[in-house]
Amino acid sequence: MKNAAITVILQALATFAILATVLPLLHSQEWYVRVFDYPRLQLFGLAIVCFILYIWLAPRHRKRDKYLKIALLITIVYQAVNIYPYTFLAPKEVKDANRKSRPTTWLSLLVSNVLMDNKEHDRLLSLVRQHKPDILLLLESDSVWQEALTPVTQHYPYRVEIPLENTYGMHLYSRLPFRQQKVSYLLDKDVPSIKTYVKMRNGTWVELHAVHPKPPVPTEDPTSERRDAEIVMIARDIANSKYPVVVAGDFNDVAWSRTTELFQEVSKLLDPRLGRGFFNTFNVNYFFLRWPLDHIFHSNHFKVVSIKRLSDIGSDHFPIYIKLSFAPENQYDQEEPEADDETQEEADELIEEGKEEAAEENAKKQ
CATH class of the missing domain: 3.60.10.10 (Endonuclease/exonuclease/phosphatase)
Structure with a gap:
């Protein structure tokens, strides 16, 4: 019974990590979607913990659990790829200044x-x-x-x-x-x-x-x-x-x-x-x-x-x-x-949408 409860909790946390990773890929600009742009490192850590515990504690033969583990692994890899550029392992986009610079x-x-x-x-x-x-x-x-x-x-x-x-x-x-x-x-x-x-x-x-x-x-x-x-x-x-x-x-x-x-x-x-x-x-x-x-x-x-x-x-x-x-x-x-x-077309669309939203907001205030 205890293991079953732990499995349910793990499933919930794993599902959250997966969905929170997928949501920012949508083009929606609603706040409850865009908020998941922020915690990339946290989702990476949560997905790793869930994956390790899932292998250790969760049932091994149910298809849904296998699919969840695969989705978790994809989540970990995706987040790792996006985190990597901000680590010391990645090449510097901006080079260090010459020590002799004045x-x-x-x-x-x-x-x-x-x-x-x-x-x-x-x-x-x-x-x-x-x-x-x-x-x-x-x-x-x-x-x-x-x-x-x-x-x-x-x-x-x-x-x-x-x-x-x-x-x-x-x-x-x-x-x-x-x-x-x-x-x-x-x-x-x-x-x-x-x-x-x-x-x-x-x-x-x-x-x-x-x-x-x-x-x-x-x-x-x-x-x-x-x-x-x-x-x-x-x-x-x-x-x-x-x-x-x-x-x-x-x-x-x-x-x-x-x-x-x-x-x-x-x-x-x-x-x-x-x-x-x-x-x-x-x-x-x-x-x-x-x-x-x-x-x-x-x-x-x-x-x-x-x-x-x-x-x-x-x-x-x-x-x-x-x-x-x-x-x-x-x-x-x-x-x-x-x-x-x-990319330029995407920029045009964002600017136009922002201007329209601002115009609507100003109209409401008048």
């Missing part, structure tokens, strides 16, 4: 979703003082955070400050000169994004984008249509850039989702985490439920000096820090993603 070629960024209601401002102050990034990007920042970080941001003469009380505030600070700062509300009137150009110490101008679209959750947006469209719209804007490019922010999407892959293919930007690690930034509070939501992508003009996830600042996100080296003479060492005609 500081004038370096560009450092610290990105932090601060959690608007977080009152532990000193923790982030300490990290900024320690790492002294050239560029500091804050997300979910309001007027309280703006004031609290004055002791460090006073040393950043170039800035774009958008304090909001809706958890979509954004503050961009730089030690390096800005030009053509532009704040856009692409699909949501209360969700900003920033585009500007920053002048590196060697005189090179870099196109910089800061983003934070709404997540597909019932309390924010029941579908991922606007999030996906905003991400791809930014990719389209970048695709025709004549400048080196850096994009940073909380995408509210994981690095391995189809939307983020589409973003990379359309924009031709590289992911410095590939071959280096997951750098899971969310959720601080649950170590067994963490995935990479905060991203820094860049064009193939750069190589990596260092990248690290920083310590807890009292938010539900860990900050992330990166130092890049501008090395355009070696850019062809790194293969950039490319979008074929089918």
